[in-house]
Amino acid sequence: MPGFVDLHCHILPGLDDGAVDVGDSLAMARRAAADGIETICATPHIRADHDVRIEQLPERVETLNAALAHAGIAVTVVTGGELGAERFPMLSDDELRAISLGGGGRWILLEPRPGPMDDALEETVEALHARGFRAVIAHPERHAGADAAERLAAVVRRGALVQATVEFLYEGGAAPVLAAWAGAGLVHLVGSDAHTSRAGRPAAVSRGLGALLAVPAVSPHIDWVARDGPRAVVAGEDVTPPF
Ligand SMILES: [Fe+2]
Numbered sequence: 001m002p003g004f005v006d007l008h009c010h011i012l013p014g015l016d017d018g019a020v021d022v023g024d025s026l027a028m029a030r031r032a033a034a035d036g037i038e039t040i041c042a043t044p045h046i047r048a049d050h051d052v053r054i055e056q057l058p059e060r061v062e063t064l065n066a067a068l069a070h071a072g073i074a075v076t077v078v079t080g081g082e083l084g085a086e087r088f089p090m091l092s093d094d095e096l097r098a099i100s101l102g103g104g105g106r107w108i109l110l111e112p113r114p115g116p117m118d119d120a121l122e123e124t125v126e127a128l129h130a131r132g133f134r135a136v137i138a139h140p141e142r143h144a145g146a147d148a149a150e151r152l153a154a155v156v157r158r159g160a161l162v163q164a165t166v167e168f169l170y171e172g173g174a175a176p177v178l179a180a181w182a183g184a185g186l187v188h189l190v191g192s193d194a195h196t197s198r199a200g201r202p203a204a205v206s207r208g209l210g211a212l213l214a215v216p217a218v219s220p221h222i223d224w225v226a227r228d229g230p231r232a233v234v235a236g237e238d239v240t241p242p243f
């Protein structure tokens with residue numbers, strides 16, 4: 001079932017700690033296309049330790065799309081960003097719109113502060129909401145304290161969606177934890193969080209979707225997780241998960 005969206009990918013070349021050059025970006029896109037991905041959100045780190053100029057992002061995405069077309073790779077890259085929670089208060093509404101997933105103007109991929117999720121995450125989700133945006137929580141498995149499920153439930157009640165890293169859905173100690181969270185309605189979307197074609201997590205989502213298909217509460221809604229949900233997010237629509 002093709003037509004996937006990768007909501008979290010560091011595919012823009014030479015920008016953050018993602019793709020090192022255009023060749024690397026094209027290799028990531030080829031891998032994504034082979035996996036059935038049609039759309040990739042370019043989500044460079046918006047964080048103090050990376051010099052990413054938000055105003056340059058549309059042109060960088062356009063340049064990469066031209067290179068993809070030239071190489072005959074049937075993937076479209078759209079704008080986005082992975083916003084470090086601590087950086088959020090410094091951004092204007094225009095800047096938030098510019099890094100919204102797909103440029104849809106609504107959904108912000110929010111990276112929790114380092115360490116376990118705490119009250120600050122809920123406060124940031126609420127503050128985003130107050131400014132007309134909604135949060136997609138990035139890789140919660142990397143911020144899992146003892147009360148992680150309760151923390152996630154709290155932000156989901158406030159209208160946030162949760163994005164799991166694909167690789168951790170099928171590999172390592174986080175997989176059963178993520179399956180349990182998904183079963184409780186606390187994982188809605190996936191992203192590769194790929195950084196390069198040369199090592200680490202591939203720019204692919206299908207194996208993670210397969211793992212979610214095995215979660216009984218999610219399996220009837222797998223088309224929503226794979227396509228309808230992420231497409232609505234990049235379109236900037238108001239999304240309510242069906243599970
Ligand atoms: Fe990331």
